[in-house]
Amino acid sequence: MSARRDAVGLSDSLSSLPRVRRGAYRGVMHHGIVPPYLLRQLSELDRDDLSAAREAARRALTSPLLRHAPRPTAVPEPPTTPVRPTGPDRTIGDARGTETLPGVTVRAEGDGPTGDVAADEAYDGLGATYALLAEAFDRASIDGAGLPLLATVHYGQQYDNAFWDGEQIVFGDGDGQVFGRFTASLSVIGHELAHGVTQHSADLVYEGQSGALNESVSDVFGALVEQHARGQRADEASWLIGEGLFTDQVEGTALRSMKAPGTAYDDDVLGKDPQPATMDDYVETSDDNGGVHLNSGIPNHAFYLVATALGGHAWDGAGRIWYDALTGELSSTATFAEFAAATARAAGERFGADSAERDAVVEAWSTVGVPIGQTGSVDDTSSA
Numbered sequence: 001m002s003a004r005r006d007a008v009g010l011s012d013s014l015s016s017l018p019r020v021r022r023g024a025y026r027g028v029m030h031h032g033i034v035p036p037y038l039l040r041q042l043s044e045l046d047r048d049d050l051s052a053a054r055e056a057a058r059r060a061l062t063s064p065l066l067r068h069a070p071r072p073t074a075v076p077e078p079p080t081t082p083v084r085p086t087g088p089d090r091t092i093g094d095a096r097g098t099e100t101l102p103g104v105t106v107r108a109e110g111d112g113p114t115g116d117v118a119a120d121e122a123y124d125g126l127g128a129t130y131a132l133l134a135e136a137f138d139r140a141s142i143d144g145a146g147l148p149l150l151a152t153v154h155y156g157q158q159y160d161n162a163f164w165d166g167e168q169i170v171f172g173d174g175d176g177q178v179f180g181r182f183t184a185s186l187s188v189i190g191h192e193l194a195h196g197v198t199q200h201s202a203d204l205v206y207e208g209q210s211g212a213l214n215e216s217v218s219d220v221f222g223a224l225v226e227q228h229a230r231g232q233r234a235d236e237a238s239w240l241i242g243e244g245l246f247t248d249q250v251e252g253t254a255l256r257s258m259k260a261p262g263t264a265y266d267d268d269v270l271g272k273d274p275q276p277a278t279m280d281d282y283v284e285t286s287d288d289n290g291g292v293h294l295n296s297g298i299p300n301h302a303f304y305l306v307a308t309a310l311g312g313h314a315w316d317g318a319g320r321i322w323y324d325a326l327t328g329e330l331s332s333t334a335t336f337a338e339f340a341a342a343t344a345r346a347a348g349e350r351f352g353a354d355s356a357e358r359d360a361v362v363e364a365w366s367t368v369g370v371p372i373g374q375t376g377s378v379d380d381t382s383s384a
């Protein structure tokens with residue numbers, strides 16, 4: 001695995017990369033849970049009491065893993081044959097403070113707890129994600145074909161992120177001043193593995209609206225993994241992504257809120273959560289791959305509205321609809337309007353054209369400013 005990474009070269013910076021092409025970043029694009037603008041904010045801190053956080057953010061921003069050049073040509077996923085889920089096949093590696101992947105294996109499928117909190121949380125989180133996919137969607141692992149799940153913990157020195165690298169999930173320990181260990185949040189583990197599900201289905205291009213959808217789908221499934229593991233109904237859930245990541249020095253509860261985007265944190269060091277909840281506040285930016293971690297607040301909120309309108313367990317109704325849309329005929333460059341139409345179609349096909357489920361989907365997208373036409377087609381006046 002590391003040889004494959006080395007082969008793509010370490011010298012280019014992200015800013016020099018050409019525009020995203022379908023598949024171009026596969027295996028080399030890193031979907032970190034902490035967006036670059038937040039790391040940049042921390043890296044510019046001028047406070048002695050937060051020097052560890054500042055240095056950790058600088059390291060996270062300049063990590064060699066983030067400086068891979070894209071492969072010259074698209075690399076299609078090898079075709080997989082769907083199988084019935086029969087149980088996870090997990091391996092947890094320990095990088096022991098290095099940036100070498102996958103590290104030393106410390107726990108394999110069926111092994112008992114190691115006593116290392118991060119390793120055991122990663123093992124359990126991989127299991128919880130597998131369980132949601134299997135029990136709610138009859139999907140065998142992230143590729144639907146029983147792909148073994150690999151996670152590495154204790155990556156780097158006080159590393160301030162968790163990411164999916166196209167093949168595995170990687171967790172840092174956090175700087176200890178702003179961020180704690182990244183395995184502490186089950187929604188983060190589910191979020192990162194869901195990037196793998198997207199990679200093996202709609203393969204949404206990680207830029208602009210399709211990139212924000214890629215991020216949002218990961219938040220949706222991250223939230224569902226947590227709710228499923230806790231047995232929570234939609235009205236009992238926190239709808240927070242990354243709850244428990246911040247230390248108690250931060251004024252904030254999580255990285256993002258699907259219930260109320262823009263309210264997850266408001267802190268003198270981190271600033272205020274910048275996520276919009278509706279198209280009125282859509283952010284036009286070239287930063288963060290065109291605001292993929294910002295505008296994801298809009299489809300996130302649409303999902304929350306559907307789930308709470310339907311009640312019960314979110315994976316039964318809203319989750320099923322989103323899953324069907326993601327794994328159906330969805331373009332890799334889908335806009336919000338195209339994805340909204342896909343969810344309305346999926347709701348109609350699974351629950352009926354006049355169902356409460358389809359009504360809730362249409363209503364939710366309208367509320368966030370992405371109206372859907374009567375037939376489930378894209379309303380031209382709504383595309384943004």
Ligand SMILES: [Zn+2]
Nearest residue numbers: 031032215218
């Ligand atoms: Zn992500």
